Amino acid sequence: MPNPGRPAQTLEGLWQGTLDVGGTTLRLVLNISTAPDGRLIGHLDSLDQGAMNLPIDRITFDGKRVRLEMKGLNAAYEGRLSEDGSDISGQWTQGGISLPLTFRRTDEAPTLRRPQEPKKPYPYSEEEVIYENRRAGVKLAGTLTLPRSPGPFPAVLLITGSGPQDRNETVAGHRPFLVLADYLTRRGIAVLRVDDRGVGGSTGSVTDATSQDFAEDVLAGVAYLKRRPEIDPEQIGLIGHSEGGLIAPLAAIRSSDIAFIILMSAPGLPGEDILLLQAAAIAKASGASDDVIAINRAIQKRIFDMVKRSEADRLTEERLREDVMAFIAQLPEEQKNIARRFTATLNRQIKMVLTPWFRFFLTYDPRPTLKKVTCPVLVISGERDLQVPPRENLPAIVEALEGGGNSDYQVVKLPGLNHLLQRCQTGLPAEYAKIEETINPVVLEIIADWILRHARRQ
Known part of the structure; x- marks a missing residue:
């Protein structure tokens, strides 16, 4: 309900709306305030995507008409404030698509339920730590949790997925590594979880580094634990x-100090294969037609081929964009109309594919490395993982391990679980934030039991 103590013709405060995107509903919350210089400032929370504090670059308001601009999302909102100041009715535009959206005043934004997240005080010790990857000149900040029973303890270092991730691997409003660390520490296993380079308390840059560089950060963490x-x-x-x-x-494969590894939703194929499989699986689960999937694949392949053929310092955003647009222009008219749907996100994709991280990931094949792994391996995957589909990736991992003579491995594929190893309906990333479960309890139990069995064997 509107607050009667607040002037009607102001935008300050909380606003909540629901965006319907092809049958998927997304709850959005606007938080608008006035800066000391009188400008309206604010941020947007997309609750069901777990995307919080998205900056609003510009807010204009003439007493009736409202316009919000969000460059990072390639989005804008234009609406009209009602006479009583209780709602804003308008259109949300993003990537060339315009959808109706009404925001209504609220005094309290809804919260996401995350029942697995632990509450303090914890029945174990928690310590903030900093150590250094001296070779890279990077300082890494993290949290070490230790059981309170007599040690010494088996320990694990948690390694996040792609993109800039904090120590809890925060994604879609979930903190999987917080939940995992809590469970394992309660079971008698010490856990070190760490901010990625350039995130939180860690120095360095994620986009300028590759998976090989992150492996060096991991080895620095192992040395710290030792x-x-x-x-x-x-x-x-x-x-x-x-x-x-x-x-x-x-x-x-670089250190005999690593006693075992656990691979959760891990790739077993080259990065290009992963990205093509991922895009097709997500599009199909979203209801896209075969024609749409085929055009999307063709555009992806075009971009990937250019990245692979060109030297890093010679391929520019402008050249890549021009090539893709020229490729689309020569398509038959029906296919051209389909392809135009993807041009809205083209700029963001181009920026990503030109990073050192992407260049490495695109061509890196994990199988030769897996063949060299001699320590015990646990592989866990969700049957509904659309980002790293298990049907293609698990056999590749098994073949590589066996090809290298490693017989001490276990593969677990769990029905009904997605890429985050949550119990799900579709496996789509858009579903992650809507699911209250952070990690399926069966996964937590399997991991802890496996670690403790191997610890007792040594």
């Missing part, structure tokens, strides 16, 4: 999720 008297130096392992499951083997 120096801790509470940790059993013979029982230090790695748990990598998504790209972290690609990084863990890279680290494991």
